[in-house]
Amino acid sequence: MNDPMSAATRHPHWPHGGDARDPELDDLVREIIGRIADKWTMLVIEALAERGCLRFTQLAAEVGGVSQKMLTKTVRQMEADGLLLRTVYPQVPPKVEYRLTEMGMSLGEAFCGVWLWAEKHRQCIEAARQNYQARLGEE
DSSP states (O other): OOOTTOTTTSOTTSTTOSSOOOHHHHHHHHHHHHHHTSHHHHHHHHHHHHHSSEEHHHHHHHHOSOOHHHHHHHHHHHHHTTSEEEEEEOSSSOEEEEEEOHHHHHHHHHHHHHHHHHHHHHHHHHHHHHHHHHHHHHO
């Protein structure tokens, strides 16, 4: 079998670097990566991590540029995944607040590494992009 992620090619520090693979776990990881790669999810995590508890309109303002429909879809999926808690207060008009769960906070902390990596490699990335554009202009 020609597995591109064979034990010989896997990064030694990845948790699945050994020979034992769990296909269900692999599927879950791919699903979660797809979800957190969605910019709205990461921006909601960032806003709630920084501000704590927010109402829907406050969350929308913090995230910026997101439609009501997309923000609703995002927070519903995050709630379903256990990343945030939605609390509805029985009053008129209804008061709804959102806050990250422990799991949501830990995902935000894990993703913080991407920001640190980007900060560390910013100049190299920008230089690589400029070189690439220059090569495209020569063709």
